[in-house]
Structures are given as C-alpha cells and as structure tokens.
Amino acid sequence: MSPSQPPNATEAAADVPTLLVKIFGRDRPGITAGLFDTLAAYSLDVVDIEQVVTRGRMVLCALVTQPAAGLEGDLRATVHGWAESMKMEAEIISGTGDNRPRGVGRSHVTVLGHPLTSRSTAGIAARITASGGNIDRIFRLAKYPVTAVEFAVSGTETEALRTALAVEAAALGVDVAVVAAGLHRRAQRLVVMDVDSTLIQDEVIELFAAHAGCEDKVAEVTEAAMRGELDFEQSLHARVALLAGLDVSVVEKVRSEVRLTPGARTLIRTLKRLGYQVGVVSGGFTQVTDDLRDRLGLDFAQANTLEVRDGKLTGRVVGEVVDRAGKARLLRRFAAEAGVPLAQTVAIGDGANDLDMLNAAGLGVAFNAKPVVREAAYTAVNVPFLDTVLYLLGITREEVETADADEG
Numbered sequence: 053m054s055p056s057q058p059p060n061a062t063e064a065a066a067d068v069p070t071l072l073v074k075i076f077g078r079d080r081p082g083i084t085a086g087l088f089d090t091l092a093a094y095s096l097d098v099v100d101i102e103q104v105v106t107r108g109r110m111v112l113c114a115l116v117t118q119p120a121a122g123l124e125g126d127l128r129a130t131v132h133g134w135a136e137s138m139k140m141e142a143e144i145i146s147g148t149g150d151n152r153p154r155g156v157g158r159s160h161v162t163v164l165g166h167p168l169t170s171r172s173t174a175g176i177a178a179r180i181t182a183s184g185g186n187i188d189r190i191f192r193l194a195k196y197p198v199t200a201v202e203f204a205v206s207g208t209e210t211e212a213l214r215t216a217l218a219v220e221a222a223a224l225g226v227d228v229a230v231v232a233a234g235l236h237r238r239a240q241r242l243v244v245m246d247v248d249s250t251l252i253q254d255e256v257i258e259l260f261a262a263h264a265g266c267e268d269k270v271a272e273v274t275e276a277a278m279r280g281e282l283d284f285e286q287s288l289h290a291r292v293a294l295l296a297g298l299d300v301s302v303v304e305k306v307r308s309e310v311r312l313t314p315g316a317r318t319l320i321r322t323l324k325r326l327g328y329q330v331g332v333v334s335g336g337f338t339q340v341t342d343d344l345r346d347r348l349g350l351d352f353a354q355a356n357t358l359e360v361r362d363g364k365l366t367g368r369v370v371g372e373v374v375d376r377a378g379k380a381r382l383l384r385r386f387a388a389e390a391g392v393p394l395a396q397t398v399a400i401g402d403g404a405n406d407l408d409m410l411n412a413a414g415l416g417v418a419f420n421a422k423p424v425v426r427e428a429a430y431t432a433v434n435v436p437f438l439d440t441v442l443y444l445l446g447i448t449r450e451e452v453e454t455a456d457a458d459e460g
C-alpha cells in the first residue's frame with residue numbers, strides 16, 4: 053500500500069454522521085440520477101448504494117455523509133419535495149458510520165422450489181436464524197425451470213448451517229445447498245457426473261438387455277444387488293454375462309435410444325462457456341459414454357468396456373472395473389489432470405456407487421437420488437432438471453440465457 057492511499061473506507065466512516073435515504077415507488081428511468089442530483093447540491097459523499105426492482109417497484113437506498121452544519125433540515129425538505137414531484141415515497145434516517153460489518157462465517161444458501169412456497173421460505177429463514185445466522189441479502193437466481201433464490205448468510209459456520217438446513221429441507225420438500233462464501237466459488241472448477249439416471253434418463257444395461265430379450269433377468273440381478281446380496285462388481289459381471297452373443301450393431305441402436313436428462317445440454321454448455329471442465333464416470337459402458345463425450349464436448353469420460361469378439365458381445369468386460377471406489381478414484385484423477393484442487397470439484401450422482409465420489413468432491417450433489425444416497429449426501433436436487441445445478445453454483449438463469457443469446 054502506498055503511503056498516499058486513503059485508509060479503509062469502512063474505518064473512515066465509522067464515526068462519521070451519515071444519512072440513510074430510502075426511496076420507494078414505481079420504477080422508471082431517471083429516478084437514481086434524480087436523487088443523486090438532488091443530493092449533489094449538498095456536496096455529500098456516497099458510502100453505500102443498493103437498489104432492487106421487484107415487479108416494477110423500486111427500492112433505492114443511499115447511505116451518504118451528512119451535509120454541512122445546519123443544512124440537514126433543508127436537505128430533508130428538498131429530498132421529500134423531489135420525491136413527491138416524482139410520485140415516490142422517501143424516508144431519511146440519521147445515524148453514524150457505515151453498515152455493520154458482516155459476521156464471521158459466511159455462506160451462500162440456495163433454495164430450489166417447484167413451486168417455492170411461503171411456508172418453505174419461512175421454514176428456511178427460521179432455521180437460519182435458529183442456527184445463529186443472519187440473512188444479509190436475498191435475491192432470485194431463476195424462475196425457470198424452478199424458482200431458485202439465494203440467501204447470503206453470515207454469523208454461523210457453513211458446516212453447521214448445512215446440517216441444520218438439510219433436515220429442514222427434507223421436512224419441507226425443497227432442495228437446499230449451502231456452500232461457503234469466498235473467491236473459490238468463482239474459481240475454475242471441474243464437474244464430474246454419473247451417467248445412468250443422472251446425465252441420461254436411462255440405465256444403459258437395461259437398454260442392452262431389451263435387445264437381448266433378458267430385461268427380467270437383468271432386473272432380477274439389479275434387485276439382488278440392491279438388497280445387498282451382490283456387490284457392484286459381481287452384479288456387473290452377472291448382468292453383462294446375460295448379453296453374451298448380442299450382435300455389436302446393437303451398440304449403435306442403444307446410443308440412439310439414450311435420452312438425455314432435461315437441462316443436460318444447458319448445464320454442460322454453460323459450464324464449458326464459464327471455463328469449467330466437465331467429465332462423466334459410469335459403471336456403464338464406454339461404448340455409450342465415449343459417444344456422449346464426443347456429442348456433448350466433454351473433457352473426460354470413463355466407464356467399463358464391453359468385450360467384443362467376431363462382431364459379438366462376449367458377455368465380459370475388459371480392463372479395470374469402474375465401481376464405487378473407482379468413481380472416486382477417477383474424480384481425483386480428472387481433478388489432477390485438469391489442475392483443479394479437489395475442493396473446487398463438483399460431483400453429481402444418484403446411486404449408492406456414487407457416494408464415495410460425492411463425498412470426495414468439494415460439492416457433492418445427489419440428483420433425484422435413491423433414498424440411501426439422499427440421506428448420506430449433503431446437497432440434494434429432487435427436481436428432474438439437471439441445469440438447476442447451475443443455480444447451486446450461483447449462476448443465474450439470466451446469465452445462462454444471455455450467454456445463449458450472445459452465441460445466437
């Protein structure tokens with residue numbers, strides 16, 4: 053800092069008399085300029101300004117230094133007169149200093165509702181207060197495909213707030229994400245997604261099984277695995293064995309049958325524009341994930357590979373099996389390759405074999421997840437739109453749409 057640099061503005065204003073000027077009324081051009089033009093006659097300095105417009109009504113708050121001795125009454129009359137001429141309401145409150153500094157322990161709380169009810173909003177706000185947190189700001193991130201609002205909260209630990217709000221969110225039927233505030237939120241990051249029932253609506257093994265006429269048998273094995281009678285690797289081998297003899301041309305058919313989850317393209321396109329790297333890890337098959345990687349412009353893709361011999365599936369997989377531990381390992385590998393610290397990664401998944409990956413990531417998002425995952429994961433999204441994950445990262449719908457429009 054050079055010796056000529058002024059002291060911190062907050063310190064400078066700490067005991068200086070200030071006026072809070074609040075203007076409320078119908079939003080139209082010229083209100084902000086008009087207010088400050090009126091104040092300029094008194095040579096006041098601006099300490100803070102906030103303006104919000106909701107459904108055509110504006111609230112403009114200006115925190116300014118006091119006018120010279122004896123002029124406050126004159127200033128009040130002038131501001132009220134100007135406001136009246138503009139059909140606005142004005143309130144002027146005397147005091148000292150700047151805003152109270154925000155408390156230690158700052159978090160962003162994103163709430164997704166479909167719809168967002170008054171009752172849910174009351175519940176979340178009450179729980180923030182009960183956790184010792186103060187709501188400093190609230191603004192809407194999106195109204196489509198869900199209503200998403202963000203609360204800037206201070207005065208309480210992020211971890212404790214996350215735990216408290218997870219309970220409240222489950223009870224209210226809304227999705228809530230709590231992330232620590234700070235510059236890391238804007239740092240370049242890596243997003244790694246599961247594929248089956250996350251990036252896509254289907255389970256790829258079931259699509260193959262339909263072509264082999266063994267859907268029921270595959271479903272039986274899946275259910276046995278879900279009952280805990282088989283681990284993932286055993287169930288994978290058992291199900292792939294049922295595909296033995298299937299003609300390799302089926303791969304092309306399955307690729308064309310895969311249905312992306314609503315919002316998947318928007319999510320990936322937006323993340324890529326923002327400089328994120330995006331990858332997928334799957335307990336399914338490279339025959340499908342490589343195609344998705346190419347179609348969607350993903351940076352990373354890893355899955356199991358179905359063995360093909362003489363134009364037929366052999367019923368075996370080749371290479372190292374991607375299972376629950378493997379997915380977490382791949383997240384770490386992709387992060388290392390992308391040069392992104394693990395704390396700046398986001399993992400998204402729905403199944404039990406995603407849990408290690410969700411826990412390893414900086415932000416683990418359980419997406420329309422099985423109950424066992426929903427209970428274990430910190431952050432749950434239970435609306436069927438993948439692009440809502442953008443709101444958890446603080447990206448607004450307006451930013452998404454502006455970027456789309458700019459690119460034609």
Ligand SMILES: [Mg+2]
Nearest residue numbers: 246248249403
């Ligand atoms: Mg899945």
